Amino acid sequence: MPTSSAATRAQLSQRTLRLATLWTVTRTDGTIIRVTDHDRTISYNGNNFVPSGGFSASARQHAANLKPNNLEIVGVLDSSAITEEDLRAGRYRNATITETLVDWMYPWLGAVRENVYSLSEVTFDGEMWEAQVESRFVRLRQARGDVWGRTCEYDLGDARCSVDLDALEVTGAAVTAVTTQRRVFDSDIVAGDCSLPGGATATPGADGHFDFGELTWTSGNNNGITAEVKLYTAETGGPTDSIIELQVNLPFDIEVGDTFDIKPGCSKLKVAACKEKYDNLANYGGNEFIPGNDAMLETP
Numbered sequence: 633m634p635t636s637s638a639a640t641r642a643q644l645s646q647r648t649l650r651l652a653t654l655w656t657v658t659r660t661d662g663t664i665i666r667v668t669d670h671d672r673t674i675s676y677n678g679n680n681f682v683p684s685g686g687f688s689a690s691a692r693q694h695a696a697n698l699k700p701n702n703l704e705i706v707g708v709l710d711s712s713a714i715t716e717e718d719l720r721a722g723r724y725r726n727a728t729i730t731e732t733l734v735d736w737m738y739p740w741l742g743a744v745r746e747n748v749y750s751l752s753e754v755t756f757d758g759e760m761w762e763a764q765v766e767s768r769f770v771r772l773r774q775a776r777g778d779v780w781g782r783t784c785e786y787d788l789g790d791a792r793c794s795v796d797l798d799a800l801e802v803t804g805a806a807v808t809a810v811t812t813q814r815r816v817f818d819s820d821i822v823a824g825d826c827s828l829p830g831g832a833t834a835t836p837g838a839d840g841h842f843d844f845g846e847l848t849w850t851s852g853n854n855n856g857i858t859a860e861v862k863l864y865t866a867e868t869g870g871p872t873d874s875i876i877e878l879q880v881n882l883p884f885d886i887e888v889g890d891t892f893d894i895k896p897g898c899s900k901l902k903v904a905a906c907k908e909k910y911d912n913l914a915n916y917g918g919n920e921f922i923p924g925n926d927a928m929l930e931t932p
Contacts, residue, residue: 651744652736654681657751658728661856665714676732676739705729705763719756720883721857727751729765782924784906786917788898794915803893804850807886808873814881818873821866821894839866842876844897852890854882861897 652670656679659665667684668674674681718724733745749765756762779785789797802821809818842864849857859882865875876894899905906916 650735650737651733652739654732654734655684656681656730656732657724658730659723660726661723663723670736674734674736674739676734705765714761716756717884719754719761721854722754722883724751724754724763780919780922782918782920782922784898784900784902784917786915788896792915792917793912795910795912797895801893801895805892805894807852807888807890807892809888810886811875812877813885814878814883816875816877817886819876819892821874840864841866842894842896844899845895846897847876847878847892847894850891850893852887853884854886854890857882861894 652668652674654666654668654674654676657665657667666679666681668681669684670681671683673683714724727750729749729751731747731749732743734743735741747767749767751763752766753764754761784793786793789795805819805821807817808820811817840863842861845861845864847859847861849855849859860879861876862879863875863877867874896909898910900918902913902916902918902920907913
C-alpha cells in the first residue's frame with residue numbers, strides 16, 4: 633500500500649521536489665539487491681542503494697482501490713548486481729520488488745510513497761532484460777477452489793495424495809553422457825534404486841517411472857536448478873545407461889559427472905498411476921464419470 637509520513641509531506645510542501653526511486657529486489661533464494669535510479673549511492677534505513685545504470689521503469693498508475701498497479705522494468709546488463717547467469721537460471725522468478733520514492737537530499741525524512749510488487753515474468757535477449765511486474769492486488773483476483781475432472785486434481789506427494797514422495801527420491805545420481813545439450817542425457821540410475829509402496833506392480837526404475845517428475849541439480853553449471861522430466865527410458869543392463877529427457881532446455885550446459893536428485897512423477901491416471909504404480913487408489917482425486925465434451929456431442 634502507498635505510504636508517506638506527515639513529516640515528509642510537510643517538508644515536500646515547502647520546496648521543489650528532489651525525488652529518487654529505490655528498488656529492493658528480494659529473490660526467492662533470499663538474495664537481496666538494492667538499486668536506485670539516482671546517479672549516486674543513497675543510504676536509506678541503514679542500507680545502501682547503488683546507481684542502477686541502465687535500470688529504468690515505465691510510467692505507472694496508482695489508484696485508491698483494489699485495481700492492480702502494474703509496472704514494466706527494462707535494464708541493461710552493465711552491473712554486477714543483476715547478472716546474465718541469474719536471469720537465465722530463472723532466479724528472479726516470483727521475486728518481490730519494493731519500490732520506494734524518497735528525497736535524495738534528505739532520505740532520512742522517510743518514504744514519499746512505497747509500493748510492493750511481484751515479478752511475474754522476465755525475458756532476456758542477450759543484451760537487455762525486461763521484467764513484467766504486478767501489484768500484489770493481482771493475487772486477490774485469482775480464482776480459488778477445486779477443479780473437478782476425470783484425471784486426479786492432487787499433486788503427487790501433497791497432503792491429499794498422501795504418497796511419501798521423499799521416500800521415493802533417488803539421490804546422488806550422475807550424468808554419464810550428454811546426447812542433446814541442456815536437455816537429453818544418460819544417467820547411472822538402474823532398476824532397484826528406488827522403492828515403491830507395497831502392493832504396487834510397477835518395476836522401480838522401469839521405463840516412464842520418472843516421467844513428469846522433478847529433477848534437482850546438486851552440482852555443475854545448473855546447481856540448485858529444478859527441472860521437470862519429460863521422458864525416462866530405463867537402462868537395459870547393457871552398455872546403454874538410462875536416458876532422461878527434460879521438458880525444456882536448462883539455462884546452462886550439462887557436463888558428464890554432474891549430479892542430481894530425482895523424484896518420480898504421476899500421470900494422474902486412475903489405473904496406471906494411482907492403482908498400479910503407487911497403490912494409492914483410496915486417495916484418487918479424479919472423477920472418471922464426470923461429463924465431458926463427448927457428452928455434448930452425443931446424439932439421441
